[in-house]
Amino acid sequence: MIGMSIVKRKPLPGWVMLVIPVAAVFVTLLITSIPILIAGGNVFKAYGALFQGALGSKFNLLETFVKASPLILTGLAVAFAFRAKFWNIGAEGQLFAGAIMATWVGIYFTWLPGFLVLPVMIILGFLGGGLWATIPAFLKTKLKVDDVVTTLLLNYVIFHMMGALLFGPMQMPGSSWPRSASIMDAAFYPMLIARSRFHLGIIISFVAVLVIWFINNKTVFGYQSKGVGINLNAAKFGGINTNMVILKTAIISGGLAGLAGVGEVAAIHHHLMMDVSPGYGYTGIVIAMLGNLHPVGVALAAFFFSVISVGAQTMSRVAGIPIYIVGIIEGVALMTMLIFILLTEYKIRWTKS
């Protein structure tokens, strides 16, 4: 019988960590060519259509940036939480919280001077997501309730809260659909490139990447947050108020996801509706892992998944591949990346016995 064991290997040089995600992407696209073949597609034609659809023209490329913006933010949200081993699977719900706050400001804060609308909206959107994330953080630290389960369940709670708002006080007068009235013009994210949807939120997500990099690498809090993730008890013993660190981590994580919700309302839909997010919060988990929890890695991974999801529409049209290939690619990419990370630290040894 052949047995398998996994043994630690010597540390690999630093550049390997840069190659790994690229290799993982290649292997993923290789594996997902199987469902494309099964669907009767030509793999080269299908992937050709995918990349053409996402990157083939200036307009397509800008659309890919538009799609990348919420993914960068939810990816950062998950990565920042996971780094502290706060298992935030709730970015989807925190995104809803941010979107609800943005809509609230955008519809009702007409008394604000115009130039203050966007700053207030962004701040309240951040706080909405952040405060929603403090619920599972509080339950985890004070009452020892599992954060994975609570963050997941709270996604459904806020989804239905949003439904109650959209069928109730926030419903557009005269509409029978669950949608809000349109937000005021002053609450629109400005478009930065003519004849495209390249909006302010994209810049905000880039700034968020820099800010998180700064927090991670240049602040005491970033250091403490990582310490809590590596060894909670050691961090506690070292005099860190770990509960407070987890709480702050949750606020920043949820706040980032909230900003993704603000962007979808302020730049894309200009009103709130039930499908304000096609699962950005869950894709954020894949992005965080593919980006190896590093902010720059997250930005690149988000761009990659944006290419996949924008391009998949073209691929679906041209090659007749169902759009749900996106989910398969996300899942396979996540698993492949996990295995590749493992292989940087361990090697598999086959033994005969």
Added chain:
Amino acid sequence: MMSEIFTVTFITGLIAATLRMSTPIILATLGEIITERAGVLNLGIEGTMVFGAALGFLTTLATGNLWLGVFVAALGGIALSLLMAVLAVYMGLSQHVSGLGITIFASGLAMFIYRLVVGSPIVPPIITPFTPVVIPILSKIPVLGPSFFTQYSLTYITWALIPLVSIFLFKTRAGLRVRTIGQNPFAADTVGVNVNLTRTLCLAAGGAFFGVAGAFLTLAHQNMFLIDVIGGRGWIAIAMTIFGNWNPVMGALGALMFGFLDAFQLRMQTLGVDLPFHIFLMIPYLITILALISVSRKATVPAGLLKPYRREDK
């Protein structure tokens, strides 16, 4: 409104719906308990249920055979769990992330296969679902008869599985081995138990449960496959595993409570209570969180949960 609640028809209907709606959650909870007792958290549960719901539905759509649909759903669940075993057991990768990966992958795959097979028709295809099995004599008892003894075969099977899983875990040698692995894999290894193989078998059993739980929703509860068919029931099962303190009977009671809340909110909606129906939809999830809070201090998590077993790490 009160007078409408306290009629025999209403109460009978409520009990029947509670039992029906709790069936997939009880099944999934039992599966997750077996898996977690062996030390593996399977967050692939939600996606595995979606996959089972799709495979079961498509098999029955093609063959007209409901039990074949159930069987194929179980096989699909086992296949995904074996993938989970490769990642989380043999490679020792993060159970959290592996499981979420399986859920994302399996949900995508289920929808992809469904679209490939049925295309995009305006009216989704339907099957002739399971019909309730009326148990002779017992079904004649007032209230209890039409509620307890007029259920789907899968519901009766699920009830039988509650004591069976309990007996397996707590009264058999194999169950003792499973629990030992979940508590202390090193000790289990020392006395000659194959830790990784046992974990894999438990994952497979759990996967079969998840697959059938999903298929129940498309073959009995409804007669079609919709994208949000599972709607978080897998996560509820994870919550009920904790709520039930990893005990099949207690976990099933928790699932029954969720089924009751689900059935009750549906009835409140149809009675025309003047509240947005989303408030009712929210209640079961909120109460589940409250239930978790209520037991959190007493929870005795299997000590080996989330820890990959590598002999050389000792």
